[in-house]
Amino acid sequence: MQTSSTKRTEQTLAAIQDTGDEGHRIFTHVYEQSALAAARAADERAKSGITLGPLDGRIVSVKDLYDIAGEVTTAGSAVLKSAAPAKQDALIVQRLRQAGAVIIGKTNMTEFAFSGIGINPHYGTPGNARDVTRIPGGSSSGAGVAVARGLSEISIGSDTGGSVRIPSALNGVTGFKPTQSRVPRDGAFPLSFSLDTVGPLANNVLDCAQTDAVMSGQPLGTLPVREVRGLRIGIPRGLLFTQTDAAVQAAFEQVVAALSKAGCRVDDMQLDDWCSAPFRLQENGTLTAAEAAHIHAETLATQPNEIDPFVLARIQRGETIPAAHYVGLQRARAQLQQSLDARIADCELLMLPTVAIVAPTIESLSTADAFNQANMLVLRNTSVFNFYDLPAMSLPIRVGTGQLPVGLMVVARRHRDRDLLAMCATLQSQVESLR
Template structure:
């Protein structure tokens, strides 16, 4: 039964309403009337045989750090509630509207996008879609939960150290982080100029690819059909597999067994010195912390620091003491390391590893700042490596027993080859669907 855009929008709005107090923790703003009007328009176009592109009539949410004309962009912070309203829509919001997407609302996030856990003391923390007592993952926390709960079909997030892939993994949805230059960040509240990327969370690679085409302003072409057979998949064991919970590791190993039996060429790949380099070169301070300290300079000298999430404030303050010499050194090392890893990956279609080494922990277990910071470092560890190297990466849900918590599979492609990478992801996803049926 094919539902109209209006019916699907009404259903999504009803799902949000039915969530009760959880609704405002997932969405900081709803555009109910505008969404219904956009849905009417999409149905009228469809009836007339007109399509504005692959997202025409699709229900999309946007993270609370994208500008929408006429309202303040709060970026998950209460200190920005009274900020001057945005003069115009962010570039990606303009592109979504022009493509006929139905923008249903703004999703909640970690304050200033600076944590992978997804806790927000100002607007409330969205509970994980599979168990509301657990973390949603961040920083695109509302985005992952909204897609998983059917409150939108596609969510636009940002990813600086894993902020699209972590919530995707922990909520059991699909997320894609592109090569940075692919999608405009104009009108997106920044965390790190060097590392920020913009991309989709959805329920399939195809929807991620369609969204990517709209956001990158490319004509939509269906992805090239690839077969799993003969795919060269590298498994970078070592640091990124350490401290991994047994159920995550077992689920990942099961995937490898099945993809091998479908005749993919799976091999361990020795990349230890390159994949541990981002941590090594940033021991005296990270690019993100240094750039965040610059971005929030005024805030740090003002009286409003008391109003910030203390976990976020600590991380921004850490950037204030980073020396210029160290910062420049990291940037130089990064450029050199990027070309080295690019060369090392030339023989592989994708790398495969767990997106995060754990299933979503219970929120209350992270009340102690020490536990919080340890968990945060751990969820960011694997995804952040590929922001440092600016490689396209995706998280796909692995097959799990019915009541089990989600586990994400991270796939990593070659820099700038985003469409080829998405085609490989689609082939692997198709293979995963055959496995989902066995569970």
């Protein structure tokens, strides 16, 4: 018999409290009273035979860039501490509450969501769930750690260049980035209008699928059962496999071998022209930096020294990007999306490591050079698929005792989000059998 929502919420609140200072680095706010009230209401509905759906009574945390009515949305920044409280919940939060979710707190994040590392000098850096001396991955740092440590059953993150999938991979949980237009961003503090997406982190694909359905306003239905045998999987060998840790490579190849043996049609694909294009086209300025400079123009003019220097440097690059470059980049992106769509039309999935490396120590990234090098490598694989607006999921493939987690990234064609979730549900059970 499933433990009541109230009991699970009480246990989770106690577990957060027991983490001490680390809990304050994972969560920026904990909503004890409202969470318990929501949990009790879910239990009363259950006693009466009423359910609001699969998230009714589930414990959910949200990244601190989504508005909660009456709370200041800090987006990981000290600059916003004195901002006006939100007048209403972000739309996805409204939908989660309507579905009966128990909102237990807001999770910490990289300032303004602008790095894949997860370090935050203002509110502290959550330690990796496996080893607190290592990075949690970002920008949804607290979200990944909260799920991995059992401090929320589901976390809501955002993903502009990998910020759901990276902390999922580095903490050993499951994370889903949908096609951008699928989930509304009303009430979410932006980083990039062109690239921001809203996605869940959880312990399994089904929880991600159910949460995605609620947030996107789509009927859940039942995920179709897909057979592993016959799945057409392409592996984009080349650029995105360079500088890969031996442990990551070994875990990935083990999965590929098992899927091939199970009857998947796994083929290497030459996609380097497309995989390298986002980096080549953005050498002189990225979409994210240009749009972030616009979003933060007032802060850059009045309080630049209040921003994390590592984040500030990335935003300030956007101030130097000419309009002609930005427009040309957008046009090139649209054309490349169409050509890649055609290239992978006969492939159901692409598959590669989510992150090329296991989580490095926080201390090792204390200098700007070390931070920037690690940040570029951590974001490399994931950011390509934001550029092409393809739905992507990270599945944990190495989470054994004494091992640092590794993520498997699975990518589908645009708007094939439900197909991706269904295929990943099948793949997850196959991958778990290897552990």
